[in-house]
Amino acid sequence: MNKGKFFGIGVGPGDPELLTLKAVRIIENTMVLAVPKTKDNKNVALDIASQAINISKKDIIYLDFPMVKNKQVLKMAHLENASKIAEILDKGVDVAFLTLGDVSVYSTFSYIHSIIEKMGYFTEICAGVPSFCAVAAKLKISLTSMKKPLHIIPAVHGDVTKSLELDGTKVFMKAGGSVKAITKAVENKKVSIFGMSNCGMDSERCITDFENDDFGYFTTVVVKECEE
Amino acid sequence: MNKGKFFGIGVGPGDPELLTLKAVRIIENTMVLAVPKTKDNKNVALDIASQAINISKKDIIYLDFPMVKNKQVLKMAHLENASKIAEILDKGVDVAFLTLGDVSVYSTFSYIHSIIEKMGYFTEICAGVPSFCAVAAKLKISLTSMKKPLHIIPAVHGDVTKSLELDGTKVFMKAGGSVKAITKAVENKKVSIFGMSNCGMDSERCITDFENDDFGYFTTVVVKECEE
Structure with missing residues (x-):
């Protein structure tokens, strides 16, 4: 029996219209979708895809990525996740792993992908729009x-x-907790500073007050040098 | 009469399937497409779009971006291009400017956009997949x-x-002429080096021999530090 194929799909940063034609095609044709597990099984990447594609009949596999720094614990978790995926691929069924933004930029996908590759399965990666472009x-x-x-x-x-x-140009990602430090560090410098929280999501907000605002996890700050 | 709207559209790096749903929708709904002029009127961004969308009935405006360094000459060319677009917007007709990859990463669009914005027209930018992600x-x-x-x-x-x-990680873009310098500079360093030419196009090629190969303009080189 032919083995299934493992896809890594970047679904873009939030707006479901920023999915690529390729991502839509692969997700539509793949019965099993894998995403990182969250407390309430509400995955952001899955939520984005579901706004553009009917995923009601898909099997969703929630993978556990423990939020710890211990390398051994992380490695074990990645091996376990890869083995769950391999079990499905062995049945000849394709699996698409969905990731926020682009697959190659700060995504947990790469750990699982390299294990699955080493196990000899066929893999394909579909690039997405990274959050900083959006x-x-x-x-x-x-x-x-x-x-x-x-x-x-x-x-x-x-x-x-x-x-x-x-x-x-400097783009600071997940900068919610660093906005004040960045603002202070650029004081008296010839730069322009821009910021946005939760780009492409319903709670999207352009930062207008860098001093007094509060900022969420998905905050991006752009510091540009002033042009002469 | 309502003025037309000016769109900046990133069509992705080559593969027409890497167009976003949003780019497809906007291009389909816009009658006038603007692209930089080339010697033979063969624009890469337009070629990518045309493989996913029927553009045979669109009006194509070729804008002249002279390949010179003189700032005054460039400024005049940008003003002239913006004025050509404004003329169409004044008739209540939308214009979409197509650009390779993403709009915000090394695209000539930004010069025209800032002039059109200052002239008071309504503009919208649609992010695309940048070449380095692909x-x-x-x-x-x-x-x-x-x-x-x-x-x-x-x-x-x-x-x-x-x-x-x-x-x-260091990503060198348009690195065709610098591959040998990069290869020499990383000698004896603990890095992995990867390269690809014309990603997503028919002539796409993964670089396997950094010493003896010849490389085109659209060559990307990635230098990654080896993980411990």
């Missing part, structure tokens, strides 16, 4: 200036002040 | 490692060796 579109700004670099930085990690010294 | 999908790699940053660098600009010192 944020730029909504803010009506370009992320780049001429031929300068673009830096995508998870705000939860590292020294914001040091990142701000990089040449070109 | 390249990562094809290479089946993640662009990020844990919470490390991701740097998008136009290879034609700056010092490749210096860029390689940045923490995290």
Whole structure:
């Protein structure tokens, strides 16, 4: 019997219309969808897909990705998730793993994918619109200036002040807790600062007051150098 | 009379299936498409769109973006292009400007957009899949490692060796002419190097020999730090 195929699908950052034609086709043709498990089984990527595609007859596999730092625990969880998927693939059934935004940018998919690849199954990845591109579109700004670099930085990690010294545009992702530190660090600098929370979702909000606002987990901050 | 609306549309990096549902809807509903002029009026973005959408009845406006560095000449060209679009918008007709990949990442659209915005027309931007995400999908790699940053660098600009010192993953865009310099600079470094030319197009090619191969303009090189 032929083995099933394992797909990694980026569903875009929130707006179901930002799904690609390819993502829609693959999800429509795949009976089993896999997503990370959440407390209430309300997965954001699944929610986005379900607004564009009828998923009522799909089998949904919720995979457990424990929120811990212990590498051994994480590795075991990834192996267990991969083995759950392999069990379905062995029956000749395809599985599509849905991920928010793009698959290659800060997604948990890559861990599972590399295990499934090593096990010898056929895999295919479908790129998606990453959140920072959707944020730029909504803010009506370009992320780049001429031929300068673009830096995508998870705000939860590292020294914001040091990142701000990089040449070109800086995009801070999941920056909810770092907005005040970023705002302080760019004081007196020749930069423009833009921000948006929950881009593409119902709770989407453009940040207008960087000092007094409160910010959620899915907050993106863009710091652009002023053009001469 | 109501003025027309000006759309900026990212059509993705090559594969017409990587168009978003939103891009398809807007292009289908817009009679006038604008693209940068090329020698033979063969625009890549238009070619991508035409493989997913019937554009045979659309009016195509070819805009001249001179390949010069003189800022004054460029500014004049942008003003002239914006005025051509404004003329159509004034008739109450919508115009969609098509751009390769995503609109906010190294696209000429931003110059025209900011002029049209200042002129007071209503504009909307539709994000697309940027080429580096599609390249990562094809290479089946993640662009990020844990919470490390991701740097998008136009290879034609700056010092490749210096860029390689940045923490995290480095993506060199339009790297055709820089592949050998990058390969030399990463010698003896603990990195993995990946490359692809013309991603999503018929001439797509994964780079397997970084030393002896020849590389085209649309070449992307990804340098990842080896994981411990």
